[in-house]
Amino acid sequence: MQTSQLRQQIKAERRQLSLQTRTQHSLQLLDHAKNYKPFRQSRRIAFYHAVNGEIDPTPLLEEALRSGKTPYLPILRHDASIGLWFAPYTDKAKLKLNRFGIPEPTVVHRKLIKPWSLDMVFVPLVAFDDHGHRMGMGGGFYDRTFAFKLQRRHLTGPTMVGLAHNLQHRPVINSNPWDIPLDCVITESHLYKF
Numbered sequence: 001m002q003t004s005q006l007r008q009q010i011k012a013e014r015r016q017l018s019l020q021t022r023t024q025h026s027l028q029l030l031d032h033a034k035n036y037k038p039f040r041q042s043r044r045i046a047f048y049h050a051v052n053g054e055i056d057p058t059p060l061l062e063e064a065l066r067s068g069k070t071p072y073l074p075i076l077r078h079d080a081s082i083g084l085w086f087a088p089y090t091d092k093a094k095l096k097l098n099r100f101g102i103p104e105p106t107v108v109h110r111k112l113i114k115p116w117s118l119d120m121v122f123v124p125l126v127a128f129d130d131h132g133h134r135m136g137m138g139g140g141f142y143d144r145t146f147a148f149k150l151q152r153r154h155l156t157g158p159t160m161v162g163l164a165h166n167l168q169h170r171p172v173i174n175s176n177p178w179d180i181p182l183d184c185v186i187t188e189s190h191l192y193k194f
């Protein structure tokens with residue numbers, strides 16, 4: 001199946017999950033994450049604000065706050081070619097909608113963090129496979145932002161952890177040379193390490 005068809009299909013399946021199922025899945029993420037040593041050891045962690053049926057990382061964010069970690073959220077820039085910025089998480093009331101209708105913090109330049117200073121990134125995705133390949137929304141935002149992980153292998157950068165419903169798993173998806181591999185994917189039922 002072509003990438004764009006698969007993207008549409010999985011997005012549709014994901015949106016059909018009931019709120020109850022989605023809430024349950026996101027609570028189950030926490031059981032797996034607590035057993036994942038890199039999560040316990042990470043201090044600066046990027047989250048995302050779930051949209052379109054994406055699995056909601058809020059239980060992980062609350063756990064991070066309880067353990068004294070510092071959460072961040074991605075910010076889109078006008079020039080998409082530069083990649084994402086990351087700003088400290090602020091409570092929902094202070095978020096404003098970006099051009100895709102996704103809530104994000106307002107930019108306070110001195111509080112922004114360089115992507116290589118993050119310890120862990122929870123990455124939203126549409127599909128993932130047995131090799132840690134990721135298909136996203138098609139904007140290339142995460143791939144561009146973390147491209148330094150491919151260019152300079154000694155600069156290992158943050159641990160990339162995809163979060164997904166298990167229905168987003170496929171044995172093999174098409175990959176591109178610019179794709180940043182995932183180190184791990186957590187779903188409601190599994191923790192896949194690659």
Ligand SMILES: Nc1nc2c(c(=O)[nH]1)N(C=O)[C@@H](CNc1ccc(C(=O)N[C@@H](CCC(=O)O)C(=O)O)cc1)CN2
Nearest residue numbers: 011048049050051052074100102124136137139141142
């Ligand atoms: N929750 C979340 N935040 C995120 C991402 C994501 O995938 N999920 N991103 C990951 O890169 C970045 C935003 N990337 C995006 C890339 C493309 C579209 C997009 O094409 N949106 C369509 C509607 C998509 C749909 O119906 O599902 C549009 O606005 O027309 C949206 C966001 C940063 N923040």
Ligand SMILES: Nc1ncnc2c1ncn2[C@@H]1O[C@H](COP(=O)(O)OP(=O)(O)OP(=O)(O)O)[C@@H](O)[C@H]1O
Nearest residue numbers: 134135136137138139140141142143144147176178
């Ligand atoms: N490192 C990079 N440098 C330049 N362009 C890139 C890079 N990574 C991705 N792109 C461009 O971004 C476009 C979208 O890539 P892709 O379909 O892999 O996005 P995605 O991973 O699904 O999206 P997202 O990360 O936003 O969820 C591609 O056409 C590609 O040309």
